[in-house]
Amino acid sequence: MHTQDLLAADTGMGAVTLRVANLDRMIGYYREGVQLSLLSNEGGVAVLGRGATPIVILEHAPSMQHAGPHDAGLFHTAILFDTKADLAAALYSVATKYPQTFTGSADHLVSNAFYFTDPEGNGVELYWDRDRTEWSWTHGMVDMATIFVDPNEFLRENLTSAALDGAAVAPGRVGHVHLSVGDVATAKEFYVDQLGFATTAGWGEALFVSAGGYHHHMAMNTWNSRGAGRRQLALGLGLVRIEVPAADDLGALVARMHDTGVQTADDGRTVAFEDPWANRIEVTAPGRG
Numbered sequence: 001m002h003t004q005d006l007l008a009a010d011t012g013m014g015a016v017t018l019r020v021a022n023l024d025r026m027i028g029y030y031r032e033g034v035q036l037s038l039l040s041n042e043g044g045v046a047v048l049g050r051g052a053t054p055i056v057i058l059e060h061a062p063s064m065q066h067a068g069p070h071d072a073g074l075f076h077t078a079i080l081f082d083t084k085a086d087l088a089a090a091l092y093s094v095a096t097k098y099p100q101t102f103t104g105s106a107d108h109l110v111s112n113a114f115y116f117t118d119p120e121g122n123g124v125e126l127y128w129d130r131d132r133t134e135w136s137w138t139h140g141m142v143d144m145a146t147i148f149v150d151p152n153e154f155l156r157e158n159l160t161s162a163a164l165d166g167a168a169v170a171p172g173r174v175g176h177v178h179l180s181v182g183d184v185a186t187a188k189e190f191y192v193d194q195l196g197f198a199t200t201a202g203w204g205e206a207l208f209v210s211a212g213g214y215h216h217h218m219a220m221n222t223w224n225s226r227g228a229g230r231r232q233l234a235l236g237l238g239l240v241r242i243e244v245p246a247a248d249d250l251g252a253l254v255a256r257m258h259d260t261g262v263q264t265a266d267d268g269r270t271v272a273f274e275d276p277w278a279n280r281i282e283v284t285a286p287g288r289g
Contacts, residue, residue: 007196008249009212013174014241015054023060033094050172067234072277074237076123080175088158107147180225187220194260230278250285
């Protein structure tokens with residue numbers, strides 16, 4: 001793949017929008033449990049984040065139904081913490097206040113990750129990255145694994161009172177977004193060949209992609225959704241945001257999408273389009289619009 005066909009190296013992920021049935025309950029989970037700050041809450045839309053960085057946007061949609069268990073959509077939103085202490089503070093909070101939502105933990109070689117399911121069934125990953133110098137690559141693919149991490153041991157080693165006290169204002173952001181899709185080959189055609197991510201790993205029914213040599217900014221799997229078609233309007237994932245570093249990078253993306261037959265909508269601030277399963281994607285660049 002030529003460099004001009006790839007997303008810019010400094011590309012990152014923005015806030016994930018979720019359509020929710022019970023706005024107050026979901027604000028409580030992400031605020032009191034995950035330890036995000038409530039940045040705004042008006043007109044049925046609540047924005048939560050770390051410091052001033054939005055991470056999750058909750059849109060109240062009480063008339064919508066939940067999606068089916070095998071539909072395409074969100075697998076999890078992964079929130080990245082700068083330090084192990086910050087991750088431990090969030091882990092301690094959600095695991096003590098909402099213990100029934102904990103679903104697992106893993107050392108992925110590149111990161112330590114803890115997994116939850118929010119009160120409306122949306123997956124959440126809380127994680128910390130090892131330094132890139134500690135990652136291993138083989139033939140252009142990053143080495144990742146799934147090794148059990150004892151969450152209690154992790155807390156004993158890393159939890160501090162300072163991190164607990166400053167949890168909601170400590171840095172954090174969406175590190176990656178993992179989707180449930182109908183098939184991996186179509187996901188690769190869209191997210192790699194058309195959108196411009198590079199493949200960084202593949203585990204059978206899962207694909208991992210990134211920009212700039214990150215382990216993954218996005219992932220897609222068919223573990224629960226093999227053969228799924230386009231999504232119907234439902235609760236759950238509303239929008240995935242990708243942030244490119246400059247307006248020229250956005251222009252190059254638009255040209256590439258048009259050349260490969262993907263229809264886009266441009267309002268002067270963001271470029272929006274859908275993947276093959278009707279997951280909506282918006283791409284922004286600083287200073288545009």
